[in-house]
Amino acid sequence: MEMPAIPQPTFYIFKCEQSSPPGMPKPSCVTQESRDLFGYLSQNMMQKGLMGPVQVIRTSCLGRCQMGPVMLIEPGHHMYCQLSKEKIDRIVEEHIIGGNPVREFLIPDQFWGEPVNLSQ
Numbered sequence: 001m002e003m004p005a006i007p008q009p010t011f012y013i014f015k016c017e018q019s020s021p022p023g024m025p026k027p028s029c030v031t032q033e034s035r036d037l038f039g040y041l042s043q044n045m046m047q048k049g050l051m052g053p054v055q056v057i058r059t060s061c062l063g064r065c066q067m068g069p070v071m072l073i074e075p076g077h078h079m080y081c082q083l084s085k086e087k088i089d090r091i092v093e094e095h096i097i098g099g100n101p102v103r104e105f106l107i108p109d110q111f112w113g114e115p116v117n118l119s120q
């Protein structure tokens, strides 16, 4: 018996959930003010019926701590920075549902240069 194919997710959202220990000078994505963003994003997805086609994943540090809170959307290597609930609302509407990345919320180029070509 042939099994039906399970569709790939349309998007993966990797939300950095790293927090620094108290007193650590290095910035991190999860602070007292930003700690509910993952829950907010997940709830937003559920309410819109997007869970499944969109996989929301907690990650540790994505290496852009000074621009946090950050999340990476694949495909496309779209890194969103300095997130807030308002930004998440627009990213879900315009990028996830509408298919158009919200350019003004993407990390600046000086923090997100072209990837290193490993085949040379």
Ligand code: FES
Pocket: 016, 017, 018, 019, 027, 028, 029, 030, 060, 061, 062, 063, 064, 065, 066, 068, 070
């Ligand atoms: S702590 Fe989030 S990118 Fe480093």
